[in-house]
Amino acid sequence: MTREETKELIAENRIAVMQAYVDGKQIQFFNEYTWEWENIHTPNWLRDTSYRVKPEPKYRPFKNADECWQEMLKHEPFGWVKEKERNVRTQIGFMHTKGIQGTSGGSSNYKAFFDCFRFADGEPFGVKEE
Structure with a gap:
């Protein structure tokens, strides 16, 4: 890679981080001490300082009803979820080995609920991976 190509790559990354800042993302800098x-x-956007967008925590679908139950206990209002795409809320009717049934009658596996719903408090409907 040439020096010019490297400069362009650095500039592109800095611009991406600046745009993320404008979009409201949390920015971090590398503290050399x-x-x-x-x-x-x-951010001051100093040339000799490295900046990045703060990494988002990773989540995965629940493996089983017990894992789902333990996480549900941490969220209020208990047992309520909302769709990611629409402002629709539903209460979880029951959980079983392979999935969940909402009180509205819809039933699906844990992966499908993870993809479509969040807890009512806005947190992802899944387990945070460490």
Whole structure:
């Protein structure tokens, strides 16, 4: 890779991070004294400082009813979920080995619920991976 290609790549990444900041994403800078990424609320965009968009936590679908139940206990209002695409809420009727049934009668597996719903408090309907 040439120096010019490298400069362009650096510029593109900086622009992407700046655009993420404009879009409201949390920006981090690399602190060379602590060797850790730290949140910054108003970046200065200094040339010798590395910036990035704070990585989003990763979630996965529930494996079974017990795992789903344990996570549901952490969210209020208990047992309620909302669709990601529409402002529609439903209550979970019951959970079984392979999936969930809502009180509205719809039933699906844990992966489908993970893809379509969030907890009513806005958190992803799944398990946070460490």
